[in-house]
Amino acid sequence: MAYRVNNIxxxxxxxxxxxxxxxxxxxxxxxxxxxxxxxxxxxxxxxKKGSPRYIYTLEVELAxxxxxxxLPPDVGETPPPPEPPARVKEPxxxxxxxxxxxxxxxxxxxxxxxxxxxxxxxxxxxxxARRKDVAKxxxxxxxxxxxxxxxxxxxxxxxxxxxxxxxxxxxxxxxVIETFARCGAPDHILIEGKPHIGSDLLPGAVARIRxxxxxxxxxxxxxxxxxxxxxxxxxxxxVRLADGRVLESDxxxxxxxxxxxxLYERFAADGRVVIEPKPFALGxxxxxxxxxxxxxxxxxxxxxxxxxxxDYKLAENLDVNGEVRGIYSFCMCPGGxxxxxxxxxxxxxxxxMSNSRRNAKYANAGIVVTVSVEDxxxxxxxxxxxxxxxxxHWESKAYELGEGKFFAPAQTIPDYLAGRVKKDPGxxxxxxxxxxxxxxxxxxxRLTQSLKQALKAFDRKMRGxxxxxxxxxxxxxxxxxxxxxxxxxxxxxxxxRGLYPAGEGCGYAGGIVSSAIDGxxxxxxxxxxxx
Numbered sequence: 001m002a003y004r005v006n007n008i009x010x011x012x013x014x015x016x017x018x019x020x021x022x023x024x025x026x027x028x029x030x031x032x033x034x035x036x037x038x039x040x041x042x043x044x045x046x047x048k049k050g051s052p053r054y055i056y057t058l059e060v061e062l063a064x065x066x067x068x069x070x071l072p073p074d075v076g077e078t079p080p081p082p083e084p085p086a087r088v089k090e091p092x093x094x095x096x097x098x099x100x101x102x103x104x105x106x107x108x109x110x111x112x113x114x115x116x117x118x119x120x121x122x123x124x125x126x127x128x129a130r131r132k133d134v135a136k137x138x139x140x141x142x143x144x145x146x147x148x149x150x151x152x153x154x155x156x157x158x159x160x161x162x163x164x165x166x167x168x169x170x171x172x173x174x175x176v177i178e179t180f181a182r183c184g185a186p187d188h189i190l191i192e193g194k195p196h197i198g199s200d201l202l203p204g205a206v207a208r209i210r211x212x213x214x215x216x217x218x219x220x221x222x223x224x225x226x227x228x229x230x231x232x233x234x235x236x237x238x239v240r241l242a243d244g245r246v247l248e249s250d251x252x253x254x255x256x257x258x259x260x261x262x263l264y265e266r267f268a269a270d271g272r273v274v275i276e277p278k279p280f281a282l283g284x285x286x287x288x289x290x291x292x293x294x295x296x297x298x299x300x301x302x303x304x305x306x307x308x309x310x311d312y313k314l315a316e317n318l319d320v321n322g323e324v325r326g327i328y329s330f331c332m333c334p335g336g337x338x339x340x341x342x343x344x345x346x347x348x349x350x351x352x353m354s355n356s357r358r359n360a361k362y363a364n365a366g367i368v369v370t371v372s373v374e375d376x377x378x379x380x381x382x383x384x385x386x387x388x389x390x391x392x393h394w395e396s397k398a399y400e401l402g403e404g405k406f407f408a409p410a411q412t413i414p415d416y417l418a419g420r421v422k423k424d425p426g427x428x429x430x431x432x433x434x435x436x437x438x439x440x441x442x443x444x445x446r447l448t449q450s451l452k453q454a455l456k457a458f459d460r461k462m463r464g465x466x467x468x469x470x471x472x473x474x475x476x477x478x479x480x481x482x483x484x485x486x487x488x489x490x491x492x493x494x495x496x497r498g499l500y501p502a503g504e505g506c507g508y509a510g511g512i513v514s515s516a517i518d519g520x521x522x523x524x525x526x527x528x529x530x531x
Contacts, residue, residue, distance in 0.1 A: 001062050002078040003027065003071075004040070008056040012306045023058050026075060027068040036061040043193030044308070049299035052307060087115035088530040094119050094219075095251040095526060096239060098226050098263075101155020102512045103255035103503025103519035105209050106176065108218055110523030116530065117217040119247065121239065123225040123256075124152030126210070127203040134159050137340055138431040141405035146225070149341040149351065150259040150478075153222065154206035156504075157512040160339065160353045162197035163331070164189060166513040176516045183208035186356065194311070198356025226263065229254070229499060231272060236498035250498050253522055255515075257505040258481035259343045261388060267485070268384045274495040277376060277387040278484040278507045281330065282394065283368035283451055284439065284472040285338045285350050286413070287428060292469055293334070293363045296462045309334035309358045312365070312462060316454045321446060327454035330366030330479055334358050337429035338473050340406045347395035348402050348409075349477045350430070362429045366476040367458075369450045379444065387482030397442055398475040402435045409442070409474040410434040413466045417452055425471040439472055481507045491525040500526070 005023045010016065020037040024030055041057035059078055062068070068075075095111065097104045100122040108118045123146055124130060130152040133144045150156045157163075162185075164177055180197060181190050185205045189195035197205065210220055225242040229252060238248040256263055267273040290309050294302040297310035315328040331351065335358030341351045352364040376386035379393065401409035410425045421438045428434050440448060459466035484507030486494045493499040502508065502515075502522045509515040 001067070003060055003062070003068070004076050004078050005058045005060055006074040008058055009045075009053050010056065011051070011053045012301065012304055019056060019058060020060075023060050026072055027060070027062075028070055029062065029066060029068055033063055033066045034060050035063045039191050041193060042191050046297055046310070049297075050301050052298060052301055085110070085114050085527070086531070088527050090116045091251065091530060093249045095253060096121060096247055096249045097253040097255060098239065099155065099255040099257055099260075099503070099505070100153045100210070100220065101255060101257050101503060101505075102157060102516035103509065103522075104155075104253065105206070105213075105519070106179070106516040107253050107255065107502060107519035107523045108213050109179065109209065110520045111526060112213060112216045112218060114523070114527045116527065117219075118213075119219045119221065119249075120213070121221050121224050121226055121241070121247070122153055123223070124148075126222050127153040127158055127206045130154075130159065131203065137406070141340075141407070141432040143342055143345060143406070145343055145345070146223070148343055149339060150257060150343050153210065154203060155257050155515075156259070156341070156351075156478075157515075158203055158206055159199050160331070160341070160351045162199055162202035162512065164195040164197065164513050165193075166511055168514050168517070170517050172517045172520050173513060175520070176513050179209070180205050183212070196354070196356070196358075198358070199353045200355040226256075228266060229263075229273065229496070231496050231499075234495075234497055236496050251500070251526060252498060253500045253502055253519075254485060254506055255503040255519060257503070258478055260505055261343075261392075264388060264483050265385065272496060273493055273499065274486040275384045276484050276486055277373050277384055278480075278482055279370060279372045280387060280391070280482050281326075281328075281368035281370045281479045282391065282443075282475060282477040283327075283366060284474050285352060285364050285476050286329075286367045286470060286472055287338055287362050287364040287430070288465070288470045290335050290361060290363045292464060292467075296464050309363065311363070314367075314458045314461060316457045318450060318453050318457070320450045320453060323446065325450045326370045327450055328368065330368050330476065332363070332365035334363050335360045336364055337362065338364050338408070339430070340408070340432070341478060342395070342406060346399050347392060348399035348406055349395050349475055350408060350473055351476065351478070360429060364429070364473075366479060367451065367455065367472070368476055368479055369447050369454070371447065375444070375447070384483065391477050391482050394442060394475060395477055401437045401439075401441060401474065405432055407433050407435045409437045409439060410471055411437065411439045412468050413455060413470040413472055414468060416440065416472055417455060417466065423468055428471065428473070430473055434473065439474055442474060480510045481505050483507060491522050
């Protein structure tokens, strides 16, 4: 009999050989009664400064005939592996999937598991070729609007970190992580509490997923931009590509990512697909030396080689002039770099990434404040694209402050709080480079005051966060989609049957794992219709 044993702790100076003994003690048996011991999860607990430890979940198998005298509350029988999904009848016209980010790729994989091939359509290039376009943008500010940090195989996550941690609790989380590991991501993501692949390794895993799809008979069309989603009598009938070609299908999965602005503008203009504005968050990238973050988070244990580069998670709900807003850290990247993520000339925005070893000099994270439909209206933006126009407005202002070529406007955190331009922000990981300026010139005053109050509160939680070693880099604006393509319980657009809005871009996810899960859910719905 196999059991799942939770909450086994080890201090940093204790060997892993003790895990089996502690599991046996919890089960009320001897170490010799355990036939096997396997780590299934390891989480770093650094809440006690100077004394971090790891908390393990183990899977143990008892020798034949041995039964534990008792099962504590945090021990249970290991659940059986899930049954493979039932195969369904493939339709005459293959489903089309717009976008090869996590939602699109995992939707295609799940349909293929059920015997349904698909045609994936991607405006950008395949993931390895994308690397050159990303490198050119970082080197000299030259943007390819069709192949960049957001567009191309793997979606926005392929070159911005590959974090697989998620706040959602869904049975498909494990499936997503296991799929990446099966396709070449390092095995340690199977047990990490905060699994992370890294921007250097994730592209390889994405390419393996594509190869698996093609081997199963699916097609992937790169550098093919969808200009229009077609319909007939209220049901989707296919898509028209930029080269004029029409691909026919009565099932289209819409998973283009949150920067596919031309598609959303078309939907808003012709009214055939219901689209609505959606709240999101925007702000800056905060960058600090990684050594400083290690010292703040780990205290006297900061230099222990068993500890990874420290991360942080910060959040405040603050009442500013009668309005309660959430301000929080987003996409924290230990040992990482800040990267440019524009998709259009004249618009400046950033994100963060880390390679698998997380060994760069700096740590960075988005520090963002929530914005609402009411915020859009106050700035004069109304209608279904109000959030998109609000987002674009501040990206344009950030580009102006950076004085072109995607130089990022930047300021030390103390100077930002004081409303002065005194100390140069200094060294940075960001390329093409920084423009020293006053970031108080960005965002409405109510948002600026919220960010400032939160930064002071964050410094009370992490002493040293507000210091001349910390800088803000502008701007972080694509935390999630500013629009939502409205869908019903059947995962289909409420206005166009057979159109399945999916993933982050359509307003139903945020991050690699949740987007992948949304793609899996859409695949389940389509399979149920074909059964």
